[in-house]
Amino acid sequence: MNLCEPVELSIKCRNLPDKDFSSKSDPFVIMYFEENGRKTEFARTEIVRDSLNPEFSTKFDVDYFFEKKQNVVFEVMDSDDGTNRGKDRHDELGECKTTLGEIIGASSGRHIRRLPIAVENVPTKKGFFTGKEAVRTILEIRRGAGDADNTLVFRSKELKSEDPKFQVEIPGAKLNNGDPSREILIQLYRYRKSEMAQELIGQISLDGHELENWASSGEKKGIKDKTCAKLKNFKKSVDYTFFDFISHGLMINCMTSIDFTGSNGDPKSQNSLHFVDNSGSNRFNQYESAIWSVNSILEDYDSDKLFPVYGFGAKVPNLGVSHMFPCNLNPQNPFVQGTTGVLQTYRDCIRAVQLYGPTNFAPTIREASRMAAEADKRKNYFVLLILTDGAITDVDSTINAIVQASNHPLSIIIVGVGSADFSTMECLDGDDGVLVDSHRNRAARDIVQFVPFSRFCRPNSPPDMAGLASEVLKEVPKQVTSFMRSHGITPNLDFQYQQFDPTVPRY
CATH class of the missing domain: 2.60.40.150 (C2 domain)
Incomplete structure (x- = not known):
């Protein structure tokens, strides 16, 4: 769902x-x-x-x-x-x-x-305001933005009554997005039709704490000493959502791991799962389709859009058989720029390595777990995308690595490409934390989602890449909030946006 x-x-x-x-x-x-x-x-x-x-x-x-x-x-x-x-x-x-x-x-x-x-x-809690002023008045409510450029929340219609009353229904968190220190401005204007302009009569300024006290007292004065604003039905919510974390500075960091084992077939053959079409037809193989489907969505949530890309199961120049190697062959900096960078790095890597084996997931999962463990958990959450054409050979080590990773801000997405039997993969998708490692330790939470690519293939039609992305990513928001809730982490309400500085370490 x-x-x-x-x-x-x-x-x-x-x-x-x-x-x-x-x-x-x-x-x-x-x-x-x-x-x-x-x-x-x-x-x-x-x-x-x-x-x-x-x-x-x-x-x-x-x-x-x-x-x-x-x-x-x-x-x-x-x-x-x-x-x-x-x-x-x-x-x-x-x-x-x-x-x-x-x-x-x-x-x-x-x-x-x-x-x-x-x-x-858009929350559901309600608040009501009532105000009084002179004739031809307009009521505006603004949410503080940390600078002079406050966001307009509500503007009333012009009321021509000698004793106008404004009644406004506003979702409570809409006033300050759950930040009790954020300023709220309630302003009254007099509209001058002859000048086609409105003149500020005065305003009430308060924050969320004062708002809550105001709700207890029932009224507040402050606009020209003649105006009394009343608040009713005030409610407070602390049930933070995925959106709350994302909109307060949480970055989703995507890491990609690609299967270069020999079972994929010779990349020079059109029957290979790693065959790259250079004819200009822009047809993706299944690996490319999965990379594009997932990374193109996740890059919207990463400010610098730098993604580490690893491979496993190949013979690498000057390294030999490796179960985890940077696809750009640069151990000091495995990061590449954006989804297009991931695709190009994958294509270059195909020509540089020799497909071999076996299919081991544990080394890459441990590396992703290390990154997640060392990161600021309030600012970073990680998604590891593993693309493979067959069942894993290091099942016990992989389960141990997943159980350990479940304690860190990390989700693991596994996409099975090709037509192999992936039934053994289901044991990794530990719903409700039932996954148990060799030491009888239970996973702290379910962090794995496995999806076979074949489910989104259609005869004589391109694959349903949007459907694939939806299926593999649908559990991530819940996994993010469950991790934050279990570790007592709340959104960084004091977050101030800063331009990305490439000279500063990300994690």
């Missing part, structure tokens, strides 16, 4: 082009999901009049799936007829193409290309 996480996207634009003659542009944003080159409209924002730096109160509530590649497109349009309907009647101001994973994986909580996009979880 796929794990669906509700996510809220907040949109704001900066320095848009001005395509109107007598006034500024009247922008709105259209969001699309894109699949196989086809765009499907998802939602539209409201129009913000006369603005080249609009901030939209309309939020896009989307279902986010960690294990899927969800391509999204944001188009900024200039309304030419006073509506946000249609498209051909409006001028296009800009476009941003990205993925939900890339947005959420941005450690700053914002993804900035042409559009700054803030992402927050």
